[in-house]
Amino acid sequence: MRVIVTGGAGFIGSRLVRALLERGDEVIVLDDLSTGDPRRLPSGVDIRLLRAEEADTADFIAAIRPQIVFHLAAQVGMGSSVKNPADDGRSNIIGTLRVLEGCREAGSKLVFSSTSGVYGEAVGNRPFRESSLKRPSAPYGLSKWVAEQYIDYGGKWWGVAYTILRYANVYGPGQAARGEGGVVACFMDRIGSGLPLIIHGDGEQSRDFVHVDDVVRANLAAIAKGNGEAFNIGTGIATSINLLADRCERLAAASFGRIYEPERSGDARCSRLSSGKAATVLGWKPAISLDDGLSQLFKVTNR
Known part of the structure; x- marks a missing residue:
């Protein structure tokens, strides 16, 4: 099966690319590498340098005619979205519209x-x-x-x-140590450097880590x-x-001590x-507990 993964050099995208290759799929990565890192990908993967919001994106998808387009390319920083909502909109809304247009022309399914x-x-x-x-x-x-409404x-x-x-807070190997969404990676990075952990607010805010x-x-x-x-993709467990x-x-x-900074x-x-809906319709349930995931990640980042 031929697939396109936008944002395929990113944290989640690169893991997805590897899983698709293991299935034997033909994978083309579309990424502008503004935050993605091609070193996350196996050698020889077809990478096309293109921003999702560019008009050429729709034409590119139409020409490739994949069966599936996994659209992960996005501006994901919460703080960045507050400071620069126009940039956020261009990436996440216009970018999705370009991908949607391409899927329309190619007859592709969009995930x-x-x-x-x-x-x-x-x-x-x-x-x-x-x-x-x-x-x-x-x-x-x-x-x-x-973007969901347009889709x-x-x-x-x-x-x-x-x-x-709809993802909860995703964590795991390869995540960059920046942003609230990467709080696990931030903590692991600070621990690896022997530095106090930085927490925004009082630390009693809770998240679902998947x-x-x-x-x-x-x-x-x-x-x-x-x-x-x-579909919601999370564990249903809130952890402060x-x-x-x-x-x-x-x-x-x-x-390591803690530094409490102002709430963002x-x-x-x-x-x-x-x-529950994902379990019923997709046959999906989370398989990795937070304790197991953190333990695996700690071994990887501290070996």
């Missing part, structure tokens, strides 16, 4: 990487379901929600097949299932940032996802 950020702030610490009210608290979540209408207007995956390999499995499941639907720091220090068998604009207080 879209979205975010729990479309929901915004949880009410009463309840897990978000796919039907939960969408109230993004930052431009990043808003741009992804708008949904693309299915109605043009008959484009699609599946939308391992990157579980996210890759969800993408593979979406190839043949879930057409025309959106303070507790996450405790677990990381326990793995290191040392205390746009951060939700609590976010966790119910993935």
